[in-house]
Amino acid sequence: MSKTLTIARHELLVTLKRMSFILVTLAVPLLMLVGYGVYQGVQHWYRPSEPTVEVIGYVDQSGRFDEYNNQIGATFNLYPGEEEAKQALLAGEIKEYFVIPQDYLSSGSIIRYTKERELAPPPETMERIQDFLISNLIGEQATPEVLDRVKTPMLVTSIMLDESGNAVENHSPFVQFFLPYIFAILLMLSIFFASGYLLQGVSEEKENRLIEVLLSSVSARQLMVGKVLGLGTAGLAQMLVWVASIEVFIKVARVNIPALSDLSIPSNILVLGIVYYILGYLLFAVLSAGIGSIGSNARESQSWSGIMATTAMVPLWLSAVIIQSPDDIISRVLTIFPFTAPVAAMMRLPLQSIPAWELALSLALLVVSIVFSMWAAAKVFRTALLMYGKRPSLKEIVRYIREA
Amino acid sequence: MNAVAVSSISKSFGKVEAVKSVSFTVESGEVFGLIGPNGAGKTTVIRMLMDIIMPDSGEIKILGEPLQESTKNRIGYLPEERGLYKKLTVIDCLSYLASLKGTSPSVARDQAKGLLQRTGMLPHQNKKIEELSKGMAQLIQFTATILHAPDLVILDEPFYGLDPVNTKLIKDMVAELRSQGKAIILSTHMMNEVEELCDRILMINKGQTMLYGNLAEIKSRYRRNSVFVATDGDPGRIDGVVKTQDHGSYRELLLDSKTSPQKVLASLVSRDVVVNRFEVATPPLSEIFIRVVEGRSE
Numbered sequence: 001m002s003k004t005l006t007i008a009r010h011e012l013l014v015t016l017k018r019m020s021f022i023l024v025t026l027a028v029p030l031l032m033l034v035g036y037g038v039y040q041g042v043q044h045w046y047r048p049s050e051p052t053v054e055v056i057g058y059v060d061q062s063g064r065f066d067e068y069n070n071q072i073g074a075t076f077n078l079y080p081g082e083e084e085a086k087q088a089l090l091a092g093e094i095k096e097y098f099v100i101p102q103d104y105l106s107s108g109s110i111i112r113y114t115k116e117r118e119l120a121p122p123p124e125t126m127e128r129i130q131d132f133l134i135s136n137l138i139g140e141q142a143t144p145e146v147l148d149r150v151k152t153p154m155l156v157t158s159i160m161l162d163e164s165g166n167a168v169e170n171h172s173p174f175v176q177f178f179l180p181y182i183f184a185i186l187l188m189l190s191i192f193f194a195s196g197y198l199l200q201g202v203s204e205e206k207e208n209r210l211i212e213v214l215l216s217s218v219s220a221r222q223l224m225v226g227k228v229l230g231l232g233t234a235g236l237a238q239m240l241v242w243v244a245s246i247e248v249f250i251k252v253a254r255v256n257i258p259a260l261s262d263l264s265i266p267s268n269i270l271v272l273g274i275v276y277y278i279l280g281y282l283l284f285a286v287l288s289a290g291i292g293s294i295g296s297n298a299r300e301s302q303s304w305s306g307i308m309a310t311t312a313m314v315p316l317w318l319s320a321v322i323i324q325s326p327d328d329i330i331s332r333v334l335t336i337f338p339f340t341a342p343v344a345a346m347m348r349l350p351l352q353s354i355p356a357w358e359l360a361l362s363l364a365l366l367v368v369s370i371v372f373s374m375w376a377a378a379k380v381f382r383t384a385l386l387m388y389g390k391r392p393s394l395k396e397i398v399r400y401i402r403e404a
Numbered sequence: 405m406n407a408v409a410v411s412s413i414s415k416s417f418g419k420v421e422a423v424k425s426v427s428f429t430v431e432s433g434e435v436f437g438l439i440g441p442n443g444a445g446k447t448t449v450i451r452m453l454m455d456i457i458m459p460d461s462g463e464i465k466i467l468g469e470p471l472q473e474s475t476k477n478r479i480g481y482l483p484e485e486r487g488l489y490k491k492l493t494v495i496d497c498l499s500y501l502a503s504l505k506g507t508s509p510s511v512a513r514d515q516a517k518g519l520l521q522r523t524g525m526l527p528h529q530n531k532k533i534e535e536l537s538k539g540m541a542q543l544i545q546f547t548a549t550i551l552h553a554p555d556l557v558i559l560d561e562p563f564y565g566l567d568p569v570n571t572k573l574i575k576d577m578v579a580e581l582r583s584q585g586k587a588i589i590l591s592t593h594m595m596n597e598v599e600e601l602c603d604r605i606l607m608i609n610k611g612q613t614m615l616y617g618n619l620a621e622i623k624s625r626y627r628r629n630s631v632f633v634a635t636d637g638d639p640g641r642i643d644g645v646v647k648t649q650d651h652g653s654y655r656e657l658l659l660d661s662k663t664s665p666q667k668v669l670a671s672l673v674s675r676d677v678v679v680n681r682f683e684v685a686t687p688p689l690s691e692i693f694i695r696v697v698e699g700r701s702e
Contacts, residue, residue, distance in 0.1 A: 003473070006503050209487035213548070216454045216481035217504040219473070 003218050007226025008233070015197055015234040024193060025238045028186070029245035036253055054125065057085045057097030062104045068135035074128035089115060098129065183273060184316060184346040186242050191281045191342070192309050194235030195288040196302070198227055202292030203301045220382035224374075228285045235281055236274075243270065269349050272359075279366045280342035283373060284308060290377035293384040308339070315344040322347050335362050338369040405468045407432050407556050407587030408453065413462030415448055422448045424611040425462070430587050430604075432555070435578060437602035437619070438591040439689075441697055445611040446591045447484060450558055453589075454481055467555060477506040480554035484561045484591075486545050490534040494525065497533055498548055505552040512551065519547045523573060539566055546574060550581065557581060558589045563597055575601060595690040607696060614696045623686040626695070630658045631665045634681035635672070642671050654681055 015021055054074040059082050060066065069076040077094065079085035085097040096114035101107065110129070112121065131151050139147060205211050214223060288305050295301030315322060315334050322331045322344060334344035335354065341362045348354050408430035415423040423445045430436040440446050451457045453464060455471040466475050489497050495516055502512035520526040523543045533541060542565060550557060559578070563571050578601060581588055590602060598605065598619075605622065607615040615622055633639070634654040644663025649656040659668065665684045672679055687695075 003504060003506070010500055205487075208490070209483060209485035210489065211487075212451075212456065212483040212485065213481065213487065213501065214504065215456045216479065216483075217476055217501070 004222045004226040004229070007218065007223060008230035011201065011227050011230025012233050015194075015231055016237075018197070021193070021197070021234065021238070024189070025241050028242045029249070032245065032249045036249070054128065055094050056125070056129065057088055057094040059085050059097065059099045061102045062100050064105075065100055065133070065136045068132060068139055071128050071131045071135065073124065074132070076132050086113070089113065096125070100133075181316075181319065181347070182246075183269075184343045186239070187273065187277055187280065187342055187346055188309075188312060188316070190235050190239045190242075190277065191284050191312070193238070194231045194281060195285040196305065197234075198231045198285050199288040199292040199301050199305050201227060201231075202289055203295055206293065206295075221378050224286070224289050224378055224381050227289060228282065232278070232281050232285060236277070239274070239277055243273075269346075272349060273346060275363070276342040276345055276366075279363065279370065280312075282370045283338060283366065284312070286370065286373045286377045290373070290380045290384075293381045311339045312343060315340050315347060319347060332358065335359075336365060338366045341366055406430060406465075407467060408436075408589070409463075409465040410449075410453070411463050413449070413452055413459040413464060415445075415452060415457065415459050422611050423452070423459070423608075426606075426608060426611070426613055427462075428606045428613075428616060430556075430589055432587045433582055433585045434603040435582050435588045435590055435601045437598040437605035438589055438608075439593065439595070439598060439605060439693065440608040440614070441593070441693075444608045446608065447560065448611075449608070450481075450560060450589070450591060453558065454479070474506075477552065478555045480549040480552065480557045482546060482549040482557075482559045482562055484564075486542060488533045488541060488545060488548070491532055493530050493532055494520070494536070494544055495529040498544070498551055501548045502551045505554075507552045515551050515553070516547070519551060522577075523547060539570055542566060543570060543573075546577075550577070554586070556587045556589070558591070560591045561593075562590070563592065563594055571597075595688065595693060599689050607693070609697055615692075619689075623689065623692065626692045627684075627686045628658065629661065629663075629665075630656050630685040631668055632656055632681060632683040632685050633668075633672070633679065636678035636680065639672055639675070639677045642668055644668065656685060 055077060056074050057077050057079055058065070059079050066078060069078070077088075079088065079097065082099060085094075085099075088094050089097055095116065096112060098110050098112040101109060101111070104110070110133075112129075134150055135147065138150065142150065205214065218226075287308060291304045291308075292301045295304065318330060318334065321328060322334065325331065331344065331348060334340045335348060335358060345354065345359070345362060406429040408428075410429070411427045412425045413423060413427075414421070414425050426445075426449060428436075438446050438449065448457070452459045453466065453471075455476075464470065467478060469475060489500070492500070495513065498516040498520075499509055499512045502516070503509055507515070517526065517529070520529055523546075525540065525543055525547070528536065528540065533544065536544065542562075546559075546562060549559070557578075562574055562578075566574065575597070578588055578590070590598065592598060602619050604617060605615065605619050606613065632651070632654045633656075642657070644659050644667060645657045646660045647658040649658070657668065659665065669679075669682055672682070
């Protein structure tokens with residue numbers, strides 16, 4: 001056992017000293033600092049030059065819209081015809097105008113003209129036009145109070161109830177969509193960096209023929225377990241640095257960025273995150289060790305591990321499905337299938353939708369596949385490490401597993 | 405107790421029989437030569453000794469027992485294909501490899517410094533392996549092999565690529581190990597090194613044992629009745645000399661079965677020939693090697 005730990009310690013120290021590892025670990029906190037700095041900078045230096053009261057032109061072909069021209073945030077100028085409005089637009093007197101057609105009451109259609117290039121009509125402008133139209137439509141029949149209510153009919157608070165009718169801790173939409181995404185990505189990054197190093201290390205030792213010297217001192221199993229442990233510890237440390245810096249950042253930045261005020265990583269997600277991290281890492285690390293021992297050089301092995309990484313990314317590609325319908329069959333399958341389980345589970349957890357049995361099944365299947373992979377990989381590892389030149393075919397690999 | 409006791413080991417890779425029923429022993433305090441042409445199965449035998457691959461049949465005992473982790477700690481192995489951690493410093497690499505043999509880090513560092521001093525590599529202890537020349541890296545790898553004071557040392561082509569000074573250094577260190585009672589297995593094709601260092605040898609070809617036993621005894625078995633002579637001037641015809649072969653700096657005189665080397669010496673001296681060299685010829689091991697491989701009889 002102690003030789004395994006010697007190997008683990010060695011791998012850990014070598015990894016921690018690697019420049020690329022240090023850079024990636026520091027990248028997350030640094031990015032947040034930079035983002036924060038940019039945000040602050042923008043707040044201080046950028047003064048929007050837009051006037052708070054817009055002037056919007058309009059042409060009324062229906063004849064009903066000639067009052068309530070002063071709304072909150074906008075003044076509406078009536079033009080006798082489209083030609084005049086267009087001239088005013090081209091002359092720069094107004095930034096936009098819209099036309100209310102004769103059949104507006106039945107069709108509801110409004111045609112808007114502007115010189116600005118827009119991705120979508122600005123929401124404030126739309127609101128103000130809407131206010132204007134509403135005022136004109138029912139202004140006569142309604143009291144000012146009712147009129148205001150029609151303009152903003154609801155300010156909603158949604159509360160989710162659990163099975164026993166108690167109110168559940170409500171997360172802001174930000175947490176629901178943003179956080180799992182980020183967390184899942186960080187999880188994946190960390191797993192793949194760590195198992196990437198493992199693969200690289202094994203391939204290099206094989207390429208350098210160091211493997212013979214190592215195998216004269218330790219068994220193949222000790223070597224594999226030691227490496228997996230050492231690199232796993234490094235990866236875990238990296239994850240913890242990231243999580244800690246996110247928490248610290250949120251607490252500090254909360255003062256200045258109100259949007260972050262109710263953001264935090266709930267503790268159950270954190271704990272499960274670490275569990276999934278460890279299990280996900282073990283699975284991919286063990287497979288990486290096996291792949292690294294088969295390939296005859298580092299580059300070849302890396303392309304194989306790339307395929308593994310891509311499967312794990314599948315939940316990210318399907319994130320729209322998972323987030324919108326977390327109980328969908330696709331989401332369920334992704335949570336249970338060991339390769340995609342860590343990421344999918346991380347995405348579904350904040351949405352409060354994984355029943356306990358599914359979670360248990362997902363974790364159990366992960367553990368089973370880890371055990372199986374370790375057994376198979378150790379056998380392949382032992383044999384393939386000394387095979388140079390010819391890459392073994394799939395049949396041969398199966399034979400190694402049966403023989404060794 | 406023999407350092408190594410191998411009985412009837414065999415190994416096949418698919419259809420190829422790499423090693424066929426090979427048996428030998430190695431004693432403590434001897435240098436054992438494992439020789440044979442390329443592809444003969446030497447490296448396969450060594451890997452089976454090291455438990456890197458498992459024999460299909462037969463038994464191997466190292467230091468009295470089948471190989472276990474504790475015995476691995478008492479073996480030093482220098483593989484034919486050299487390799488060290490390129491990015492580590494000399495001293496770190498040596499310490500790590502020794503720690504995998506169960507040596508404590510502080511002991512390993514002290515031993516390492518001692519050996520580095522012996523090989524003249526101490527000034528380079530903090531350099532990265534990749535900064536060393538090939539010959540220097542080989543010395544480091546040899547150092548790594550013996551650093552943990554193993555009882556059995558297996559050297560696969562240790563002299564490959566070394567200059568004469570370093571070759572002598574390694575030879576001296578091997579002789580020291582032998583005098584300390586260690587067992588050394590030397591696998592190589594450099595026959596002159598084998599002749600200088602080895603006490604007993606095993607020669608294999610195509611996975612089978614060709615020659616096995618004491619080197620001097622084997623050489624005398626292959627001896628033809630001949631003498632090596634170097635004289636001032638031509639000694640002229642000598643009775644009993646059937647054939648003369650010129651080897652450049654000396655001549656080989658093949659004698660008939662009735663004539664002994666002593667008679668030839670006496671005959672030369674009586675004729676007042678200045679004799680610079682006279683040697684009862686035992687064929688060089690390289691010649692025996694070729695003869696055996698080509699299947700010629702003794």
